[in-house]
Amino acid sequence: MTIGVGIIGASVGGWAAISHVPALKALPDYELRAISTSRRASADLAAKEFDVPAAFDDPAGLIAHPGVDLVVVSVKVPHHHALISAALAAGKMVYSEWPLGAGTDEAADLAARAEAAGVRTVIGLQGGFLPVIRHTRDLVADGYVGRVLGTTLVGSGMSWSPVTDRAHAYLYDAANGVTLLTVSALHALEAVNEVLGELAGVSANLVTSFTQAQVADEGSTIPVTVADQVSLTGAFRSGAALSLYYRGGFSRGDNFRWEINGTDGDLVLTAPGVNGNLQTLDLRLQGGRGDDRALADIALPGSRFDPVPRDLPAMAQGVAQVYARFGRDLREGTHTVPGFDHALRRHRFVDAVERASRTGTAQTLPPA
Known part of the structure; x- marks a missing residue:
């Protein structure tokens, strides 16, 4: 049908x-x-x-x-x-x-x-459905890195810098619900959860480093009520550690890098350019284990993409x-x-992160 x-x-x-x-x-x-x-x-x-x-x-x-x-x-x-x-x-x-x-x-x-x-x-x-993420999940499950010790992800949100335009000005108002935490960080964390499982607890530091942003195409300023620096730490139910950091704007260095480190090996996902939003990236997967002295590219089999054409652009x-x-x-x-029941759980996770940052107290998370 x-x-x-x-x-x-x-x-x-x-x-x-x-x-x-x-x-x-x-x-x-x-x-x-x-x-x-x-x-x-x-x-x-x-x-x-x-x-x-x-x-x-x-x-x-x-x-x-x-x-x-x-x-x-x-x-x-x-x-x-x-x-x-x-x-x-x-x-x-x-x-x-x-x-x-x-x-x-x-x-x-x-x-x-x-x-x-x-x-x-x-x-x-959709980040958890990307073929490269599903392949990474299976590598971890099959023991490529051994026992997972921890993971570190650093990315840039592109938006939420001190300068914007009228079309994106609504991103700076927390009441609209579209923030560096809810968008860039949560899309990335969805993929992290797909690979490594759910978190048992989380601590957070949400920093609003400027109170006004310039609207360049209007020559005006707007108030900023969202965090432009998002830092999360926590532990997965497996006991492995998480460190996730997203910055507003972009860096002259790496704008997306995700490492998974284990007792027997390492996996690293990267992407070029200034875009750090995982769900839109054409990610490069590399790994090394055992006696390997450096990372090497890991190719994805064509079957990972079926039934979607492999040449469909990353954003689609x-x-x-x-x-x-x-x-x-x-x-x-x-x-x-x-579906929407899963979305509600993620919204409640956002609440827990905001509460952790506001109170300075780690939050215990319910089972998924």
């Missing part, structure tokens, strides 16, 4: 255009049947660009479209609650970008609405892997793709 998809927030050049659209077009289980943007002109342009039969400048029309089985919500987080609520009320499956809501209360309400509606949901935490690869597995879940009645 072909799954009909409608994307809310599908403007040409936006995130959905460079990730969801190519992902869907690469998979035979799906058909992109409708798009919605905030303006008629941009909706018509996107429909023409993506060869989509139905275009709307009001998301209500997309949600009501009889050919849309799955509504994808790819807009700013403050709009998630209303749009997802409407889609669930219409009995549609929903794929929401992460974060699910602008805080845990909204996430809890949406998770409850989804359960009441009895429909399948997907949360866009993880999203496509989520879609592929969700399609299989629907066919086989399985639940391998995280």
Whole structure:
């Protein structure tokens, strides 16, 4: 059965255009049947660009479209609650970008609405589905590094520097729920959890190092209420140690580096450039063990990508892997793709991190 998809927030050049659209077009289980943007002109342009039969400048029309089985919500987080609520009320499956809501209360309400509606949901935490991450997970499970002692991940968020533009100014207001912690750090941690399991506890230091940011294209300033430096430490349920640090902006050095160190070996994932957002990266995997004196590249077998084309760009690869597995879940009645219940657990983890930073006290985390 072909799954009909409608994307809310599908403007040409936006995130959905460079990730969801190519992902869907690469998979035979799906058909992109409708798009919605905030303006008629941009909706018509996107429909023409993506060869989509139905275009709307009001998301209500997309949600009501009889050919849309799955509504994808790819807009700013403050709009998630209303749009997802409407889609669930219409009995549609929903794929929401992460974060699910602008805080845990909204996430809890949406998770409850989804359960009441009895429909399948997907949360866009695709980092754990990247082929290189799944390969790393299996290497660790197969004993490549021996017993895992600890892991260190350092990355850059690109945004959250002292200078921004009007299009990204909303990222600096904590009320909108889109922060260095909730976006860059949590996307990375999702992949870390996929490879090494869940954390038993966490300590944190969230630092807001400047109180105002310049809006360069307007020549104005805005207040900053989010942390631009995120530092987490903790221990996994296995006993291994975690150190994760994300900076706002970027570094002249490495903008993404993740090491996994064990009794018998090491695995290292890196990426070039200024982008440190794991879920969008074309990661290089290297390893060394035993008598090895240096790291060597580890190639991924082609089967790691099936059924997604290997040449799909990195920004679309993880999203496509989520879609592929969700399609299989629907066919086989399985639940391998995280939905809104998983998103709610991650929102509660964010709360624990913020509490740890505010109180200076390590937080014990409940089992997943």
